[in-house]
Amino acid sequence: MEIQKPARLDALTGLRCFAALNIVFFHFSNPDWFGPLAPVVNAGYLSVSFFIMLSGFVLAYNYAERAREGKLDKVRFWKARFTRLYPVYLLSLLLGWQTLAQERPTHTVAMYRLGLVLTPLLAQGWIPQIATFWNTPAWTMSAEASYYVMFPWIASLRSPLRWTGHLWRLGGLWILGMIPGGAVCDLQPGWDCPC
DSSP, rough: OOOOOOOOHHHHHHHHHHHHHHHHHHHHHOOGGGGGGGGHHHHHTHHHHHHHHHHHHHHOOHHHHHHHTTTTOHHHHHHHHHHHHHHHHHHHHHHHHHGGHHHGGGGHHHHHHHHHHHHTTTTTSSSSSGGGGGSSHHHHHHHHHHHHHHHHHHSSSSSOOHHHHHHHHHHHHHHHHHHHHHHHHHHHHHOOOOO
16 A cells, blocks of 8 residues: 655745755855845854754654554654665765864864764764764754654654643653753763753
8 A cells, every 4th residue: 555645845945945055154154245134144053953843844744644643664764764864974974084183182082982983873963072073064964863763753642632731742852852961961070061
């Protein structure tokens, strides 16, 4: 039985285009060049959050109903995400291998080694000291990979009948998101942690 896909949302392509341009201009230009649009260009980092939210929306739009009905094949979903994300990521690491020489003097030996292990696994974003290790922009891909891992379970949750149920779930997800950072701070008491 073939699964019918939801209709395409072509309007999102235009939004992605503007957000991508905003990120490029933010990183590779002077915001003052844009006159009255300078504040928009100067806030280009917000477009990264937009991309992450958009990715979550598109995933939910395409897969949430199947997940709630128990028809989402988790392994197939993860394989599809992996084949879409990892080859480009691996290529970026291979192209940027020379940056490792610059990483060595800026980290302790333990952090450097941890960066070498976690970065190819897309797990570096969980440790603030090495979140930008080897490939600085890839911290976003590390975050996205963790969302992909959690998505099938989160999407399968049924919507509560009352809004207080939503608040409890959001609170639980918020606390769950604080656990990795808190654990890192507890395990490394010498680190400058915001906790």
